[in-house]
Amino acid sequence: MSYLLNPLQLGSLTLVNRLVMPPMATAKAEPDGKVSPAILNYYKEKSAGGYLSLIIIEHSFIQPIGKASENQLSIADDSVVEGLKELAEVIHRNGAKTVMQINHAGSAAAEEIIGTTPVGPSAIKNPRKGGVPRQLTREEIGEIVAAFAAAARRVKAAGFDGVEIHSAHGYFLNQFFSPLTNRRTDEYGGDVLGRIRIHLQVIEAVRAAVGEEFPILLRLGASDFAEGGTTLEDSQIAAREFEKAGVNIIDISGGFSGYSIPGNNEQGYFAPLSMAVKKVVSIPVILTGGITEAQAAERLLAEGKADLIGVGRAVLQDSQWAKKAVESLRS
Known part of the structure; x- marks a missing residue:
């Protein structure tokens, strides 16, 4: 029996x-x-045949001040919903399910793109992008929480099968989670529970916006792989709280290290993180990270490292990758 199938x-x-x-x-x-x-054609090609069971759409900005880069998808106002309906339909017609990732860049935004000083938990240089943000007030934090909820409501209105909250790769929520960038002395800083207070507020607001049945995923940068950054133990505490708050799937990646680990190229390099998180939650865990062979994916599932396997760059380079992988395991 194939675990992957x-x-x-x-x-x-x-x-x-x-x-x-x-x-x-x-x-x-x-x-x-x-x-x-171009976006419609790209996702139509990647989802063809329904060999990938779930397509998570690239990060989309929830507010103009949270835009990460030029030509990034927007989920920031109701005018985008019609186009997104078309995107969800293209993927559904190919037989796959699809979830949209919603994000705020925080201090990873660039002033030349957003037209103002980026914001963050503390006025601390972003280790990945280099900019120094303006520290948010409590009131502004509340406004961003509400923007996440409004974005999730749009995702549901557009016909997607779920929504993913982005807290990895040194973006906004990851900036609150990491002691490297969160030096706040109010209730949003301090220990892990303080640093994930905003996450729990976002999860609660998103759940209220989409209802009880709509799946919520959370992408967690489970370690910064840097001195003084987030640790695996922090992520275990956080993951338990996220499950209690109503997250249905946890998607594991890196923190300020981005989607890679310096000096580690083995297939499934985030497996120690996903396995540690899997031990403390009862919801499914997604593992990504350098997986290029179906047999490697199969082995990682068999060893209990995760419940779902994300294959990114291999699918990016070869739209037939999933078809070949599935057919090789069926034969």
Whole structure:
């Protein structure tokens, strides 16, 4: 029996196998962030045949001040919903399920793109991007929490199968989670529970916006791989709280290290993180990181390192990768 070809039932969401296409920025959206023909063609090609059970759409900005790069997808206002409906339909017609990732860049934003000083938990230089943000007030934090909820409501209105909250790769929520960038002395700083207070508020607001049945994923940068940064133990505490708060799937990646680990190229290099998180939660965990062979994905599942496998760059380079992987395991 193949672990990779095993279906997964998660509430109302049925996944035909354990293969996931993780979010990867394409910079193919229109300049205003709306869905473009290039985006539609890209996801149509990647989802063809339904060999990938779940496609997670690249990070989309929830507020103009949280825009990470040119031609990034927007989920920041209601005018984008019509185009996104088309995107969800293109993927559904190919037989795959699809979730949209919502994000705020925080201090990873660039002034020349957003037209103002970026914001963050503390006025501390972003270790990945280099900019020094303006520290947010409590009131502004509340406004960003509300923007996450409004974005999730739009994702649901556009017909997606779930929403993923982005807290990895040194972006906004990751900046609150990491002691490298969160030096606040109020209730949003300090220990892990203080640093994830905003996450729990976002999860609660998103859940209220989408209802009880709509799947919520959270992408967690489970370690910064840097002195003084987030640790595996922090992530275990956080993951337990996220599950209690109503997250349905945890998607593991890196923190300020981004989507890689310096000096580690083995397939499934985030496996120690996903396995540690899997030990403390009962919800499914997604593992990504340098996986290029179906047999490696199969082995990682068999060893209990994760419940779902994300294959990014291999699918980016070869749209037939998932088809070949599935057929090789069926034969």
